[in-house]
Amino acid sequence: MSPVKMLAPRRALLAGLLAAPAVGRAQEVFPARPLRYICPFPPGATNDNVSRVMSRALSVRLGTPVVVENRAGAGGAVGARLVAESRPDGLTLLNASAGNLTIAPHLSNVGYDPLRDFAPIAIAGESYSVIAVTPSLPVRTLPELIAYGRQNPGVLNYGSAGIGSAGHLRGALLADAGGFEAVHVPFPGSAPAANAVVAGDVHFMIDPILAPHVVSERARAVASLGPDRWALFPNLPNVSEHGIGRDWPTGGWFGLLAPARTPEPVVERINREFNAGLNDPEVDAALRRFGLRPEKVTPAEFTARLARDHAATGRVLRRLNIA
Missing domain, CATH: 3.40.190.150 (Bordetella uptake gene, domain 1)
Incomplete structure (x- = not known):
């Protein structure tokens, strides 16, 4: 066999050996x-x-x-x-x-x-969430919040992290289920909206970010949302216990x-x-x-x-x- 013919399979073998690690490296690139x-x-x-x-x-x-x-x-x-x-x-x-x-x-x-x-x-x-009201609002339970909204048409408003946020939809769903009107007040994020609840600039909000404000008593929780009671607030009824929220997305x-x-x-x-x-x-x-x-x-x-x-x-x- 000529030297040229002997080199051909060796070159093919060498190319294969070099290619195999290259494939491995390509698979390991992420994240580069x-x-x-x-x-x-x-x-x-x-x-x-x-x-x-x-x-x-x-x-x-x-x-x-x-x-x-x-x-x-x-x-x-x-x-x-x-x-x-x-x-x-x-x-x-x-x-x-x-x-x-x-x-x-x-x-x-x-x-x-x-x-x-x-x-x-x-x-x-x-996510679990909490329905919390500003402390100056004279309600302590979800039925009281609903009753207040019915007795004071067009007075209540609620904050959210913005138009199209979960808090926006949940506030609308709560008002619909409770049979009262509430004006939506969107904020550029949930943190400023929660601060507005604490300051009394909005009446209520539905968001997990309110939890520390509830713990510090700068906001008052009236109910929770989630698959069951929120472990952080074991004594706080879930909205489903009031007969609403079961059909909410x-x-x-x-x-x-x-x-x-x-x-x-x-x-x-x-x-x-x-x-x-x-x-x-x-x-x-x-x-x-x-x-x-x-x-x-x-x-x-x-x-x-x-x-x-x-x-x-x-x-x-x-x-x-x-x-």
Whole structure:
């Protein structure tokens, strides 16, 4: 055999040996750079608190910085649109409150389709919430709040983190179920809205961020929302115990999403590490302080939940004539 013919198979073998590590390196590239963790609400909001807890947990699991960026505006739509328009490489993620994807898109042209423009990855948990009133309002229970609203038509108002937020819809649902009128007062985030309740500038609000204000007695809780009683307030009745809220859309989750067309292996890797982070006792405790019940789901389960909640919320918004 000539030297040239002998070299050919050797070159082929060498090329194969060199190619194999290259494939391995390609699979290990993610994450090649720090991740952007977009919080579509301002600092201090519940979404922001959850973003910071989970970004730290994910950073430890992925071995690279995961940096929170607050991109607030339009009830969370600004940050959500930024992620929807980002490169689908898994390096730009959205920490969505359910309202960004199940409420706001029904109310205005937010610039993204919640069912087509994102790749759902994981859920941090289902959110508990509290209905709290300003201390100067002469009510101590939910029936008293409803009675006050009926007896004083057009007097009550309620704050929220913005038009299209979960607090916006829940306030409207409560007024509808109670048979009274309440004016919606949107704020640029839940923190300033909660401060307005404490200051007496708005009468009530439905949001987990009010929990520390209730504990410090700067706001008064009259009921909780969630799958059951909130462990932080074991003596506080759930709205369902008053015969309302059972038919309300859930939509209380905080979820992690990537742009659509993000490679499936990347989505699965982030899901795996995110869910592993939920097992950390410190992460679990922090999320529960913010009113979440940690919950591990697959990307497929999250995708199905998003679709169900989006449809159910649309039906409720049309019934309430909220547009």
